[in-house]
Amino acid sequence: ATPTAVMVGTGVGATQGVLIKGGQALESAHKVNCIVFDKTGTLTFGKPVVVTTKVFKSMSLKDFYEFAAAAEVNSEHPIAKAIVEHAKKIIENEQNHPWPEAHDFVSVSGHGVKAIVGNKEIMVGNKKLMADNNIAISADAEEILAEAEGLAQTGIIVSLDGEVAGVLAVSDPLKPDAKQVISILSSMKIRSIMVTGDNWGTANSIARQAGIETVMAEAQPEVKVSKIKELQSCGYTVAMVGDGINDSPALVAADVGMAIGAGTDIAIEAADIVLMRSNLEDIIVAIDLANKTFSRIR
Ligand code: ADP
């Protein structure tokens, strides 16, 4: 395509909320035949809400959420925000009453958080976080976690001083246009894959709802990158669509990185194309535009 055609293409994109950072991005988008999707915040809204709580220890629901919120208020993760919002409702923390102070806060990427609150060590996160810290999960807790996963929810465990204090489930529904977009991509001979840091149960349930057949779950940021490199070595031209800090290495590794506009600044910076309206349909708008730009002049 001529520089003018590229300018026109990027200009049209901009009017439709598709920010294309240069001609190379548009040219690669034209060749894409495989799209790797992040789950949370990309295929789903990324605004999870707490839907179930089960406290195991002889502890009140208020105390449970006070500990959980004290640790999670330090995290930017959408699940952390859901827990803090829910805690506010339970504790009626309207007047900005501060959460108990947390020390030694650690965010374990893709697993959860740890902190010292009062004199207790608290962890909030997935089974992997608990396993890595040798915290046993009871059959009762396992059952609630499995049930949540079957419903495409994410089960989260809260531990206090090395023992499970309770579990909760958050729900983050699929975006309504996801299924249709995957089906249109498939009719364009573009393969869709989901790669997520979330657990296999939840990941498979969401993928089924979206109509995505290939899933990789419990994937750390490096795993997202190596999956993209593997697809590229198989001859695919790969687009990655993501919203999080954890997606940014993959957005860079892909032939075309597409960031959800509502995502984190780091993802937006790492991407070649930004979907300002945060709709999945705009992936198709971007590819259509690339196809028009690069087939017109040949
Ligand atoms: P995704 O790739 O789906 O955006 P992440 O890699 O950010 O997911 O997180 C993977 C999983 O790690 C989450 O589903 C959750 O189980 C756990 N996790 C991460 N951060 C937190 C947190 N702040 N609180 C609780 N759990 C967390």
Ligand code: MG
């Ligand atoms: Mg995400």
